[in-house]
Amino acid sequence: MKLLEERILEEGVVKEGNILKVDAFLNHQMDVKLFREMGKEWKRLFADAGVNKILTIEASGIGIACVAAEEFGCRVVFAKKTQGKNLDGELLTTQITSFTKGRVFDVIVEKKFLNPGDRVLIIDDFLANGCALEGLIDLVQQSGAEVVGCGIAIEKGFQVGGQKIRDRGIRLESLAIVDSMEGGTITFRS
Amino acid sequence: MKLLEERILEEGVVKEGNILKVDAFLNHQMDVKLFREMGKEWKRLFADAGVNKILTIEASGIGIACVAAEEFGCRVVFAKKTQGKNLDGELLTTQITSFTKGRVFDVIVEKKFLNPGDRVLIIDDFLANGCALEGLIDLVQQSGAEVVGCGIAIEKGFQVGGQKIRDRGIRLESLAIVDSMEGGTITFRS
Numbered sequence A, B: 001m002k003l004l005e006e007r008i009l010e011e012g013v014v015k016e017g018n019i020l021k022v023d024a025f026l027n028h029q030m031d032v033k034l035f036r037e038m039g040k041e042w043k044r045l046f047a048d049a050g051v052n053k054i055l056t057i058e059a060s061g062i063g064i065a066c067v068a069a070e071e072f073g074c075r076v077v078f079a080k081k082t083q084g085k086n087l088d089g090e091l092l093t094t095q096i097t098s099f100t101k102g103r104v105f106d107v108i109v110e111k112k113f114l115n116p117g118d119r120v121l122i123i124d125d126f127l128a129n130g131c132a133l134e135g136l137i138d139l140v141q142q143s144g145a146e147v148v149g150c151g152i153a154i155e156k157g158f159q160v161g162g163q164k165i166r167d168r169g170i171r172l173e174s175l176a177i178v179d180s181m182e183g184g185t186i187t188f189r190s
Helices: A002-011 A032-045 A062-072 A131-143 A161-167 B002-011 B032-045 B061-072 B131-143 B161-167
Strands: A013-015 A019-021 A053-057 A075-079 A091-098 A103-110 A119-127 A146-156 A172-180 B013-015 B019-021 B053-057 B075-079 B091-098 B103-110 B119-127 B146-156 B172-180
Touching: A002 A032, A002 A146, A002 A172, A032 A062, A032 A146, A032 A172, A032 B061, A053 A062, A053 A131, A062 A075, A062 A119, A062 B032, A062 B061, A075 A103, A075 A131, A091 A131, A103 A131, A119 A131, A119 A161, A131 A146, A131 A161, A146 A161, A161 A172, B002 B032, B002 B146, B002 B172, B032 B061, B032 B146, B032 B172, B053 B061, B053 B131, B061 B075, B061 B119, B075 B103, B075 B131, B091 B131, B103 B131, B119 B131, B119 B161, B131 B146, B131 B161, B146 B161, B161 B172
Parallel strands: A053 A075, A053 A119, A119 A146, A146 A172, B053 B075, B053 B119, B119 B146, B146 B172
Antiparallel strands: A013 A019, A091 A103, B013 B019, B091 B103
């Protein structure tokens, strides 16, 4: 998606350790006009998928998922990273390793919000090693619902996550795929 | 806001300890059609406030803030509850006690995203004792920006938060104010 690639080039910052900071518009400060265009693009790509629910994970997936959900006319469920006192229903649980935060999270969704028959689009801001996405896919599959696809804002194409997901036959649409950030220069997959 | 009150009555669940669960439509599963109507209502209420930025806090404020931001034509910044490895800019920090999670969080915003001259609307899903909201107000005031108001989805009118904020002369618009949940019966302020 040209618009997103341009914004990454304009406002993204490459940091040591293959970190791409896009907090000016994607995951700390959030440019909702851009989110609207991203939502339209996912809707175009998944127009035939019969999506009736979007699943994302807190925190930075929530904004893009909500705007995209308006395009699909469906609800959003966000997976939670810790179990607060208010969670008392039957839970679906999985574990996700976050390399950014340097720890393993228990990730949960209340069972009643994902059901057999649901056609779920998973939305997230980043795909790198694929741990978060695999955890979300696991939650959907535990529920008996179907993963009809995954919509990612930025995929780090030089890490293994995207390949792993595609090798499983799961439809994955990343709006920008960064193939290299060597020397601070961002190269996109064409 | 009639629509929100109706949804609280239909899908809200009162639990022991004065807990109101609205996770079917507000803060776990998210009904973005309802969020759009809430965003329009905040826009109507704060039409004259010159809002150019919305501040919220992860995680459950993000969805409503993003949809509302489209109504205001502005960006959203969400305050983060812990310091991840990717945060390396100059930070504004405050502390918030979460009674739901039973702990104190360090809450941060990168300084560059709140600036003198910004006219900030703070959006959050719940207001009870007011700790989260006071933390967010503190962050804005540290930055030199102005808090032009606070938009809350559900205020627990029987707790002290709303009164404390209004007593400081800060404009606070809660779309539904629950004055009592005694015996599981929800009574709204008219």
